[in-house]
Amino acid sequence: MMSIRTFGGNALVLVFPLIILAGCSTTPTPEKYKPKTFTIEIYQMKFQPALLTVHKGDTVEWVNKDIVSHDVTQVPNNLWSSSNLLPGKSWKMAVEETDDYYCSIHVVMVGKLIVE
Amino acid sequence: MKMLKTFTAWASVTLAIFVLQTMTSNAQTPKLADDEIASVAVVANKGDIGFAQIAQKKSKNAEILKFAHTMASDHQAVIDQAVALVTKLKVTPKDNAVSKKMVADNAKTQKMLNSKSAKDFDKAYIDNEVAYHKAVINAVETILIPQAQNAELKGLLQQVVPTLKAHLQHAEMVQTEISK
Numbered sequence: 001m002m003s004i005r006t007f008g009g010n011a012l013v014l015v016f017p018l019i020i021l022a023g024c025s026t027t028p029t030p031e032k033y034k035p036k037t038f039t040i041e042i043y044q045m046k047f048q049p050a051l052l053t054v055h056k057g058d059t060v061e062w063v064n065k066d067i068v069s070h071d072v073t074q075v076p077n078n079l080w081s082s083s084n085l086l087p088g089k090s091w092k093m094a095v096e097e098t099d100d101y102y103c104s105i106h107v108v109m110v111g112k113l114i115v116e
Numbered sequence: 117m118k119m120l121k122t123f124t125a126w127a128s129v130t131l132a133i134f135v136l137q138t139m140t141s142n143a144q145t146p147k148l149a150d151d152e153i154a155s156v157a158v159v160a161n162k163g164d165i166g167f168a169q170i171a172q173k174k175s176k177n178a179e180i181l182k183f184a185h186t187m188a189s190d191h192q193a194v195i196d197q198a199v200a201l202v203t204k205l206k207v208t209p210k211d212n213a214v215s216k217k218m219v220a221d222n223a224k225t226q227k228m229l230n231s232k233s234a235k236d237f238d239k240a241y242i243d244n245e246v247a248y249h250k251a252v253i254n255a256v257e258t259i260l261i262p263q264a265q266n267a268e269l270k271g272l273l274q275q276v277v278p279t280l281k282a283h284l285q286h287a288e289m290v291q292t293e294i295s296k
């Protein structure tokens with residue numbers, strides 16, 4: 001038993017530096033996350049998609065493709081808002097945290113951003 | 117007094133339902149050409165702007181005022197689109213039985229709303245908004261869209277339906293809110 005353990009220990013000592021060396025050559029430091037941009041269309045009185053999952057720091061752009069004005073406003077505390085978006089206009093924001101939002105002009109229009 | 121209140125609420129709803137019924141009953145489904153459809157569309161939108169303007173004068177309720185503001189700006193946006201389209205198509209909106217009936221009914225509704233006391237106004241206004249949007253959605257879906265000949269006119273009417281449906285949902289929300 002004893003001799004096998006010693007052998008195993010020696011083997012590990014030999015193998016470890018190899019793993020570390022291999023690791024260094026293929027993957028240097030872990031890649032820094034590159035923020036992405038997502039588009040939410042406001043169309044036919046809906047946020048499309050109404051539910052969107054992003055990473056912290058990603059940008060979301062809302063584009064009003066309807067024939068009436070809309071806005072994008074955080075609920076329930078009004079923490080952020082696009083203010084009035086005329087047809088054809090868009091607004092973007094870097095997402096910091098999970099939030100619910102709605103259109104304060106048409107209160108039945110709701111959406112959610114989830115930061116994972 | 118209770119009876120009178122119930123009656124006036126009933127009357128405003130019945131008025132809108134009457135429009136809907138005259139416009140959709142099989143026996144007398146009106147046949148409309150594109151220029152007549154354009155006229156109905158403009159009159160229907162103007163009607164709701166008229167009601168909103170009365171609300172903006174008479175109501176003190178924040179929910180009602182916000183809703184009325186949305187109605188005035190959305191229905192004006194729809195009128196602007198309709199006018200731009202008929203101008204492009206070189207069509208002149210033409211009065212017809214349906215648009216004339218709507219003008220007359222809307223005038224009666226305006227009179228009813230104007231006669232309301234401050235206390236009774238909000239309920240009368242929002243009840244009428246619920247009924248009016250139901251009637252207009254029905255007319256657009258069962259008469260105007262099926263009968264529209266020009267593809268762009270049909271397309272615009274189809275685009276308006278989700279807006280009207282969101283207005284109806286919003287109106288029903290406010291209706292529930294103020295009845296508490």
Ligand SMILES: [Cu+2]
Nearest residue numbers: 070103105106
């Ligand atoms: Cu909106």
